[in-house]
Amino acid sequence: MAARILMTADTVGGVWTYALELARALHQNGDCEIALATMGRPLSPRQWEEAHAVPNLRVHEGRFKLEWMDDPWDDVRRAGDWLLDLEAHLRPDVVHLNGYAHGNLPFRAPVLCVGHSCVLSWWRAVKGEDAPPEWGAYRRAVRQGLWSAHAVAAPTPAMLRALQTHYGPLPDAFVVPNGRDPSLFSITDKEPVILSAGRLWDEAKNVGALASAAPVLPAPWAVHVAGESRHPEGGEAAPSNVRLLGLLSPRALADRLARASIYALPARYEPFGLSALEAALSGCALVLGDIPSLREVWGDAAVFVSPDDPDALRHALQSLAQDPALRTRLADAALSRARAYTPCRMADGYREIYGRMDAAAVRPALTPRPPLPNVPAAPVGEGVPAAGDVRGFAYSASFSPSPTAKRGYWERGPGGEGGNPGGGGS
Numbered sequence: 001m002a003a004r005i006l007m008t009a010d011t012v013g014g015v016w017t018y019a020l021e022l023a024r025a026l027h028q029n030g031d032c033e034i035a036l037a038t039m040g041r042p043l044s045p046r047q048w049e050e051a052h053a054v055p056n057l058r059v060h061e062g063r064f065k066l067e068w069m070d071d072p073w074d075d076v077r078r079a080g081d082w083l084l085d086l087e088a089h090l091r092p093d094v095v096h097l098n099g100y101a102h103g104n105l106p107f108r109a110p111v112l113c114v115g116h117s118c119v120l121s122w123w124r125a126v127k128g129e130d131a132p133p134e135w136g137a138y139r140r141a142v143r144q145g146l147w148s149a150h151a152v153a154a155p156t157p158a159m160l161r162a163l164q165t166h167y168g169p170l171p172d173a174f175v176v177p178n179g180r181d182p183s184l185f186s187i188t189d190k191e192p193v194i195l196s197a198g199r200l201w202d203e204a205k206n207v208g209a210l211a212s213a214a215p216v217l218p219a220p221w222a223v224h225v226a227g228e229s230r231h232p233e234g235g236e237a238a239p240s241n242v243r244l245l246g247l248l249s250p251r252a253l254a255d256r257l258a259r260a261s262i263y264a265l266p267a268r269y270e271p272f273g274l275s276a277l278e279a280a281l282s283g284c285a286l287v288l289g290d291i292p293s294l295r296e297v298w299g300d301a302a303v304f305v306s307p308d309d310p311d312a313l314r315h316a317l318q319s320l321a322q323d324p325a326l327r328t329r330l331a332d333a334a335l336s337r338a339r340a341y342t343p344c345r346m347a348d349g350y351r352e353i354y355g356r357m358d359a360a361a362v363r364p365a366l367t368p369r370p371p372l373p374n375v376p377a378a379p380v381g382e383g384v385p386a387a388g389d390v391r392g393f394a395y396s397a398s399f400s401p402s403p404t405a406k407r408g409y410w411e412r413g414p415g416g417e418g419g420n421p422g423g424g425g426s
Contacts, residue, residue: 002033003354006092006109008083008099010040010066011047013199014274015098015116017250018178022350024054025179025343031351035090039064039079039099046249060086067101067141068119076141080105094354103145110357112350113149114176117271118142121162125269125291126203143167150357153350155272158293162271172356176349177297178272179342180281184250187283188258194317195260195284197226197253197275200239204269206289206307207239213314214241221321224260226253257282261327262320268307270294276302280338285330287316297341301333 005026009019019036026032036051037060043051051059064079065072080102087095087107095111097103103113119138123131131139146152146163151172154160160175194217198205207225214223226245248256257263263279267289270276276286276294286302288294295304303320305312320327 002031003094004033004035004090004092005094005096005354006035006037006083006087006090007096008037008039008102010099011038011043012040012066013116016047017274018116019098020050020054020057021178021180021343022346023057024181025347026350027054027056028344028347034058035060035086035092037083037086038062040066050250067099067138073137073141076101083107094357096350097145097149100142100145104148110150110354111148112151112153112353112357113146115146115152115154115159115163115271117159117269118163118166120166121159122204122269124166139166146170151353153353156293156296158291158296159271161292174349174353176346176353177341178274178277179344179346180274180277180338181343182281182339185254185278185281186258190261190283191259192221192321193256193260194221194223194262194264194287194321195226195256195279196223196264197248197257197279198265200225200227200229200244204267206266206268207242209266209307209310209313210264211239211241212310213317216314217317218321221317223264224256226256254278254282257284260284262287262317264313264317265289265294266305266307266313267291267294273297277338277341280331280334283331283335285320285327286334287313287320298334298337301330301337303330 007019007023009015016038023034023036026034033056035058039062042063043059043061048059051057062079062082064082065075067076083102084105084107087109092109095107095109097111097113098116100113100115100118103111119135120131120142123129123135146167147170151174152160152163152170153174153176154163155176155178157175160170160173164170164173194210196205196207196210198207200207210223210225217223223242224245225239225242226248228247229244245256257279260279260282261284263276263284264287265273265276266287267273268291270289270291271293273288273294276288276298280286280301286298288298288302288304289307290304291307294302303316305316320330
């Protein structure tokens with residue numbers, strides 16, 4: 001009988017693409033049925049169309065704020081009640097959370113939390129300092145969710161290390177690299193275009209550095225940027241010197257990638273970089289931010305530049321624009337490496353984790369508690385594992401929790417409120 005997976009996804013960023021790709025791959029062997037619970041903004045008509053194209057996928061749309069949004073905690077609690085109701089109705093074998101705060105809920109099925117990014121590591125990478133005190137509630141909620149889950153996964157060793165740095169040592173932690181279906185991408189006659197894609201409003205993407213490099217490129221080269229410019233909470237980014245393509249459909253973006261010669265992502269923070277993978281599958285030479293996660297994914301198959309060195313970025317783009325042989329060598333190297341990041345290998349990694357999670361470790365049915373216990377923050381650097389190689393499927397970091405840690409349920413705090421996820425570890 002097919003395993004039933006209740007999976008969450010937000011509709012704002014790349015997790016949506018990841019979730020659909022994984023759901024499609026898990027279904028291919030006929031051994032998994034996926035119920036996808038979405039949060040964030042309502043699904044767009046395009047997203048509904050994409051979901052309907054995935055066989056045997058059931059979508060449950062929720063309209064709750066995400067845990068990183070402004071003043072989200074009432075919505076996070078209501079979303080938790082909704083997820084518990086879904087689990088009671090669907091009776092999944094595994095709950096796969098692509099977020100953190102709901103990892104503490106009293107689900108009956110084993111819980112996997114997958115870390116695709118987090119505010120604290122984003123802040124450190126982008127701002128160069130620790131997140132301010134107003135993110136304390138977020139820190140506590142994320143830490144409790146991670147500590148309450150039966151297993152934790154991330155797409156790169158760098159992202160897993162970041163979670164350990166900011167939230168303490170994690171038991172049963174794995175790395176499963178993301179994957180994309182190469183049949184969705186093609187390579188055609190290349191044009192003198194440097195393409196970038198992503199959320200323009202996200203400082204981590206460093207689109208401003210690309211905008212500053214654009215005027216010095218030799219004619220007829222140009223920089224095109226695809227992606228949403230309006231922040232979900234208001235405000236808009238409008239970089240100059242580049243051609244803004246707006247938010248493109250997956251098919252339209254794939255067409256742009258097929259014709260672009262260079263893909264530039266001088267990111268300050270990128271836990272995996274799905275857009276770079278899509279670009280490599282489209283025959284683009286890659287110019288990437290020199291950060292640990294992108295180094296782990298791409299090795300020597302890309303040009304790396306410091307996100308803080310606009311001169312280096314300009315030089316790299318100018319050199320590639322003027323050297324077609326170098327562009328071809330880099331594009332070939334990136335394509336060869338990209339072919340290792342397949343949806344099938346990603347799905348195999350998650351199947352291994354699902355199998356390792358102890359199905360007998362059913363957590364007792366308790367009254368749901370708000371995911372905001374008064375848990376002290378983990379000291380920075382505690383329990384940080386050594387870097388591991390990104391493997392074809394699940395990479396086990398073999399961490400051990402505090403011997404006093406308990407997983408999988410709430411302990412009542414004084415007066416029955418608050419509570420702690422297992423007493424300690426920090």
